Amino acid sequence: MSDVAETVDNAVETQHGCPVVDSLGQRVLLATRENYISVVKALVDEGYTMCIDLTGVDYLNLPNRKVGHGVTPERFEVVANFLSLTLRQRIRVRVQIPENDATLPSLFDLHPGTEAHERETFDMFGISFDGHPDMTRILMPEDWDGHPLRKDYDQGSIPVQFKGSNS
Amino acid sequence: MTIVSAGTNEGGQELLSRSDLTAKELLREVGSVLRLSETEAAALASVADEAPEDQTMIINMGPQHPSTHGVLRLMLELQGETVLRCKPIIGYLHTGMEKTGEALSYMQGGTNVTRMDYLSPLNNELVFSLAVEKLLGIDGDIPERATWMRMLLSELNRMSSHLLFLATNGMDIGAVSMMLYGWREREDVLRFFQKVTGLRMTHTFIRPGGLAADLPAGWRDDVLEILENLPSRLEEYDILMSGQPIWRERLQGVGVITAQEAIALGVTGPILRSTGVPWDLRRDMPYLHYDQLEFDVVVGEYGDAYDRYSIRFNEIRESMRIVYQILDRMPSGDYRIQDKKVTPPPRARIDESMEALIHHFKIFTEGFKVPEGEVYVSIESPRGEIGCYIVSDGSSHPYRMHVRAPSFVNIQAMPHMMRGGLVADAVAVISSVDPVLGEVDR
Amino acid sequence: MGLVQNVLDDGLGGIEHNFVTARIEDLVKWARSRSSWGASFGLACCAIEMMGTGASHYDLSRFGMEVFRASPRQADIMIVAGRVSQKMAPVLRQVYDQMMEPKWVISMGVCASSGGMFNNYAIVQGVDQIVPVDVYAPGCPPTPETLIHAIETLHQLIEDGEIMRRRESNNGGAGIQLTEGAVTAAPVTLGTK
Numbered sequence: 001m002s003d004v005a006e007t008v009d010n011a012v013e014t015q016h017g018c019p020v021v022d023s024l025g026q027r028v029l030l031a032t033r034e035n036y037i038s039v040v041k042a043l044v045d046e047g048y049t050m051c052i053d054l055t056g057v058d059y060l061n062l063p064n065r066k067v068g069h070g071v072t073p074e075r076f077e078v079v080a081n082f083l084s085l086t087l088r089q090r091i092r093v094r095v096q097i098p099e100n101d102a103t104l105p106s107l108f109d110l111h112p113g114t115e116a117h118e119r120e121t122f123d124m125f126g127i128s129f130d131g132h133p134d135m136t137r138i139l140m141p142e143d144w145d146g147h148p149l150r151k152d153y154d155q156g157s158i159p160v161q162f163k164g165s166n167s
Numbered sequence: 168m169t170i171v172s173a174g175t176n177e178g179g180q181e182l183l184s185r186s187d188l189t190a191k192e193l194l195r196e197v198g199s200v201l202r203l204s205e206t207e208a209a210a211l212a213s214v215a216d217e218a219p220e221d222q223t224m225i226i227n228m229g230p231q232h233p234s235t236h237g238v239l240r241l242m243l244e245l246q247g248e249t250v251l252r253c254k255p256i257i258g259y260l261h262t263g264m265e266k267t268g269e270a271l272s273y274m275q276g277g278t279n280v281t282r283m284d285y286l287s288p289l290n291n292e293l294v295f296s297l298a299v300e301k302l303l304g305i306d307g308d309i310p311e312r313a314t315w316m317r318m319l320l321s322e323l324n325r326m327s328s329h330l331l332f333l334a335t336n337g338m339d340i341g342a343v344s345m346m347l348y349g350w351r352e353r354e355d356v357l358r359f360f361q362k363v364t365g366l367r368m369t370h371t372f373i374r375p376g377g378l379a380a381d382l383p384a385g386w387r388d389d390v391l392e393i394l395e396n397l398p399s400r401l402e403e404y405d406i407l408m409s410g411q412p413i414w415r416e417r418l419q420g421v422g423v424i425t426a427q428e429a430i431a432l433g434v435t436g437p438i439l440r441s442t443g444v445p446w447d448l449r450r451d452m453p454y455l456h457y458d459q460l461e462f463d464v465v466v467g468e469y470g471d472a473y474d475r476y477s478i479r480f481n482e483i484r485e486s487m488r489i490v491y492q493i494l495d496r497m498p499s500g501d502y503r504i505q506d507k508k509v510t511p512p513p514r515a516r517i518d519e520s521m522e523a524l525i526h527h528f529k530i531f532t533e534g535f536k537v538p539e540g541e542v543y544v545s546i547e548s549p550r551g552e553i554g555c556y557i558v559s560d561g562s563s564h565p566y567r568m569h570v571r572a573p574s575f576v577n578i579q580a581m582p583h584m585m586r587g588g589l590v591a592d593a594v595a596v597i598s599s600v601d602p603v604l605g606e607v608d609r
Numbered sequence: 610m611g612l613v614q615n616v617l618d619d620g621l622g623g624i625e626h627n628f629v630t631a632r633i634e635d636l637v638k639w640a641r642s643r644s645s646w647g648a649s650f651g652l653a654c655c656a657i658e659m660m661g662t663g664a665s666h667y668d669l670s671r672f673g674m675e676v677f678r679a680s681p682r683q684a685d686i687m688i689v690a691g692r693v694s695q696k697m698a699p700v701l702r703q704v705y706d707q708m709m710e711p712k713w714v715i716s717m718g719v720c721a722s723s724g725g726m727f728n729n730y731a732i733v734q735g736v737d738q739i740v741p742v743d744v745y746a747p748g749c750p751p752t753p754e755t756l757i758h759a760i761e762t763l764h765q766l767i768e769d770g771e772i773m774r775r776r777e778s779n780n781g782g783a784g785i786q787l788t789e790g791a792v793t794a795a796p797v798t799l800g801t802k
Contacts, residue, residue, distance in 0.1 A: 023541055024542050026542065026543065050430050057558055061566075081543055081571070085446055088452055113431060124265075138257060139261040139608055141258075141695065142176075142178035148266055148730055149266055154730070155266055155729050156729050157729055230700055231681075259694060260652060260653055260692065260697065261696060262727050262729075262731055267726070267727055267729050285657060347665045351666060357661075368657065368750055369654060
């Protein structure tokens with residue numbers, strides 16, 4: 001994002017080579033696809049031993065949003081929440097994922113508990129995870145078309161009709 | 168006329184037989200089922216030849232099965248009576264709630280989330296409301312009474328949820344009388360909820376900005392009545408079950424999980440505490456006013472089904488202790504924030520002020536706008552950490568609303584707990600994980 | 610007490626009015642309506658209320674319905690309690706097909722009846738698209754009182770209904786044609802915006 005004020009600012013706080021954003025008092029790391037695994041590994045060493053949550057967001061309708069610190073926004077984003085039981089702190093990692101190559105390395109080796117989350121993200125957004133042992137749908141039937149939580153997927157509501165009503 | 172039964176086939180989501188897998192695929196699958204990394208799974212080199220194909224069979228359990236707590240489907244690979252592999256297949260209650268959540272305004276969102284974990288609906292509403300309030304920046308301005316009321320309801324809800332666990336756990340293990348007792352106690356709490364919120368379940372009572380209404384007259388007596396009746400009855404159930412040899416035999420040493428495994432799997436709540444990790448968000452990352460209260464975090468030691476049972480049992484007692492303190496300290500005042508942006512005007516004002524009428528109309532048709540941002544808020548529900556991740560684009564509807572459901576994660580620990588156990592213990596394991604499928608599938 | 614004593618003393622002869630006249634049809638209907646067993650088909654929130662109705666406080670055994678059968682072969686009434694997803698729909702139909710005639714269906718709650726507030730891609734908008742429904746119970750979730758009323762309504766329907774009902778008028782089922790290849794299992798393609 002070519003926000004001049006942000007690129008000029010050299011005093012950007014970083015952690016493990018990722019710019020840090022403050023989101024309403026919560027610490028967020030903006031990782032890239034390349035350093036994603038190494039960042040999470042560094043976080044594990046730091047004490048963030050629990051991956052609490054991993055999900056995706058489809059920013060189709062907000063192409064020009066500000067991610068912060070000169071990070072180029074892409075259509076998809078994977079958001080992972082980590083928890084440290086010893087520090088009693090949370091940290092969030094956001095990774096931008098382009099539409100034409102929606103893949104991300106899997107966290108399975110570091111956090112085996114992300115297995116279900118990654119399958120759900122695959123099912124709902126079509127983001128596939130390299131190295132995941134069982135990349136199948138988890139919530140929808142296997143032969144379902146499309147990925148429901150994408151913004152270009154219709155909600156699928158059927159107009160309510162009042163047929164045969166007396167009044 | 169031909170009637171053909173529509174079969175259930177989820178293709179690759181199902182547990183495949185050994186003959187359909189190469190040795191490497193089998194290792195990977197055991198690895199994924201057991202949630203081991205590939206290197207660790209490779210160390211289990213014996214997996215490939217632990218059982219010849221003709222000695223094992225895959226049986227299907229669910230999705231319509233009385234002890235799967237709804238529509239959980241398990242596929243179990245058995246050698247004799249021993250469970251070798253197990254795979255939970257979920258999604259049979261997938262409701263598209265996260266998609267619906269994007270179509271509902273923040274005001275309406277509560278109706279959606281409350282139907283996820285239908286055994287602790289008030290906790291779901293609470294976490295959603297807290298997330299919206301954080302986005303609005305009004306999380307510091309919630310009136311005292313609203314906060315204490317939220318805690319009161321949330322703790323009573325924890326009690327009713329754990330009582331239901333006692334009931335279903337009893338039923339699954341074969342102690343059917345416990346089922347009737349558990350339901351009887353839960354009805355007492357539900358009657359109080361009905362008096363306060365108007366509904367027995369799916370209340371939508373905790374809303375962004377506060378609560379929907381004040382506590383009704385005489386609420387204190389109702390709560391006290393529940394609190395006074397319960398201890399002697401809990402005592403009775405303790406005698407009925409905890410010390411009883413059959414009960415112990417069925418639960419002790421069944422479905423063991425270690426602290427390390429639980430943390431690696433992201434498991435929270437009573438299951439994590441049963442392994443000896445004293446982690447309770449109410450104490451460790453306090454929200455509302457839990458830091459001002461005195462209560463103990465109940466911790467187990469062995470990580471088995473019996474520990475999980477006793478933890479939930481004793482958490483009922485801890486919740487009662489908390490509710491007594493809340494009763495003592497319940498302040499008077501407003502039950503919702505008097506912020507024009509979020510709160511609809513009182514009914515009386517609508518009759519006399521055109522502006523109030525317009526304001527009322529706008530809040531309920533258009534909804535209030537929430538500033539851009541993203542936030543993750545989590546609380547301790549009876550089943551573990553429930554979190555709500557909301558992305559706002561500045562409009563009156565969430566751009567993305569995701570709920571981190573504790574059961575969804577906890578259920579993934581089941582194959583690990585079941586491996587090597589008996590098929591009869593599988594039911595005890597399901598029951599002790601206490602999943603709510605509405606929350607798993609959302 | 611007197612009656613009991615008479616029976617103890619004289620056996621069946623001690624009952625003063627010791628015979629009943631009725632049409633066999635009425636007796637069959639009466640027996641059916643008073644001992645209709647439910648298939649436990651709990652899905653979501655409503656299942657909890659259904660179990661609550663069966664428990665001690667509301668006590669469904671007053672209506673001869675405390676036995677919830679896990680096997681559909683032994684059940685007369687299927688109470689569809691909760692939202693039916695696209696993934697669950699084939700299972701639901703299979704359970705219904707496995708039930709013996711005569712069989713009845715109660716659609717419990719708005720989600721089962723019409724999809725309720727979940728008007729989206731995942732939920733079948735009304736279970737009557739899959740199985741024929743006899744009684745709809747409104748509410749989200751219906752209170753045990755509502756469910757009991759629905760059950761009572763169904764009992765009345767059974768008593769008033771045709772004894773030999775086999776639904777021939779509507780193809781023995783929901784009036785939907787099932788062809789080889791399991792139509793209900795096919796995905797519903799919704800297209801994109």
